[in-house]
Amino acid sequence: MSVGRGNQLESYANRDELVEQGYTIVPGVFSQDWLDEFRDWTSDYFDQHHIDRRYRFQGSAIRVYSPDRWEREDAAVKNHPELMSRILPDPIADRFFHDPSFHAACELLQFEGLQSEGKLIVLSKPAHGPPLYWHQDFSNWNSPEAATPWPTMVFLSTYLTDTSKANGCLRVIPGSHRRRVDLHDVLPDAHGAAVQALQDLNTPVFADHPDAVDIPMKAGDLIAADARLLHAAHPNDTDERRTLVLAWHKVFPFPEPPSWWTRPIPDVVQGADPTVEYEPRRAPTEYLR
Numbered sequence: 001m002s003v004g005r006g007n008q009l010e011s012y013a014n015r016d017e018l019v020e021q022g023y024t025i026v027p028g029v030f031s032q033d034w035l036d037e038f039r040d041w042t043s044d045y046f047d048q049h050h051i052d053r054r055y056r057f058q059g060s061a062i063r064v065y066s067p068d069r070w071e072r073e074d075a076a077v078k079n080h081p082e083l084m085s086r087i088l089p090d091p092i093a094d095r096f097f098h099d100p101s102f103h104a105a106c107e108l109l110q111f112e113g114l115q116s117e118g119k120l121i122v123l124s125k126p127a128h129g130p131p132l133y134w135h136q137d138f139s140n141w142n143s144p145e146a147a148t149p150w151p152t153m154v155f156l157s158t159y160l161t162d163t164s165k166a167n168g169c170l171r172v173i174p175g176s177h178r179r180r181v182d183l184h185d186v187l188p189d190a191h192g193a194a195v196q197a198l199q200d201l202n203t204p205v206f207a208d209h210p211d212a213v214d215i216p217m218k219a220g221d222l223i224a225a226d227a228r229l230l231h232a233a234h235p236n237d238t239d240e241r242r243t244l245v246l247a248w249h250k251v252f253p254f255p256e257p258p259s260w261w262t263r264p265i266p267d268v269v270q271g272a273d274p275t276v277e278y279e280p281r282r283a284p285t286e287y288l289r
Contacts, residue, residue: 014224015110015260019150022177022229023215026105030158030220034099039160041092042122042243049085054196057132059125059168059242061191062086066093069118093120096247105222106156112258115250124243125168125236132168132233133198133205134183135190136176142278144268145254146228146287149178150261152254153227157246163217168236170215170223177228180288183209184230189282206232228288 017024045062055061063086065073070089077083096102097116106114125132138146138153145152163169173181186204188194198205214234217223225231227248236242252258255272257265268287 011108011110014108018109018154018224018226021174023172023174023223023225023231024109025215025217026108026222026224027218028220029101029105029222030099031101032220034095035160035220037095038092038245039243041090042124042160042245043241045122046124046126046241051126052086057130057196057198058191059123059129059132059236060086062122062124063088064093064120064122065089066097066118067091069093093118096120096245102156102222105224109224110258110260111249111251113251113253117248119247121246121248122243123246124241125233126241127236127239129168129236129242130201131206131235133195134173134187134207134209134230134232135195136187136228136230136284137190138227138284139280139282140278141281141283141285141287143254143276144266144272144287146285147266147268148252148254148257149263149266150252150258151177151226151228152250152252153248154224154251155227155246155248157223157225157244158221159217159219160243160245161219161240163242165214165216165234166236167238167240167242168234169217171212171232171234172215172225173209173211173230174213176211176230177226178288180284181209181211181230184284184288187283192282228284 014024014026051060065087067089077087097118137155140146183204195205215223255269255274
């Protein structure tokens with residue numbers, strides 16, 4: 001399906017897949033020119049920078065701010081010696097956020113209240129890089145927001161090259177954003193010191209899972225996924241770098257449901273006070289059943 005030519009049935013299918021499975025793919029969103037520009041930018045960056053070994057499972061964790069968003073960033077972040085090597089402002093970020101086809105894809109998914117963080121994350125697995133551990137990225141599990149049947153935080157991402165199991169494609173456990181599985185009870189917090197320090201790849205954190213599915217994609221396809229979804233990536237067993245560009249977005253401001261929502265709403269969500277702040281928590285609570 002090409003963005004701009006999808007019909008309403010396709011829109012419903014993608015929207016409902018995101019709600020039910022925790023992810024959906026919109027094919028062919030980003031143009032060849034767009035991909036070439038990002039490939040050149042990322043190649044130049046990785047030619048000039050050493051990536052800290054702690055990010056070996058992710059491949060990298062480069063944050064690229066839009067210049068406008070960078071102006072509003074805290075000075076402590078801008079001047080932090082450890083962060084300065086992997087965060088930077090660059091107009092290339094606006095190429096993502098202002099791309100008309102990207103916005104058309106968001107309309108196709110019937111997103112409402114979409115709010116960008118204004119920064120990209122570049123995750124680039126080098127040739128023969130290790131797998132990415134199983135994890136989910138939601139950090140508000142103490143809040144009844146965790147119980148919404150619809151997403152409130154999504155990552156929107158594209159790969160700069162075609163992906164397959166051989167070069168480290170994404171793998172997910174469909175439905176794990178709303179259904180507890182055995183992995184939830186053994187995983188360390190995502191991207192924390194404990195998981196970054198792992199040496200043994202023969203652990204459940206990296207293991208095959210009976211419910212897992214591989215998500216090979218074409219360069220320029222857009223994947224949208226719920227932050228609560230368990231996901232990982234295969235190792236890159238090829239001689240070529242595999243790079244993706246990802247941006248986090250808030251969507252469907254809590255506790256209001258999407259305007260198109262017709263199904264039951266959990267009582268804990270209906271009665272939630274949006275002004276209450278909860279202590280951040282990475283591990284799922286009783287809101288995941």
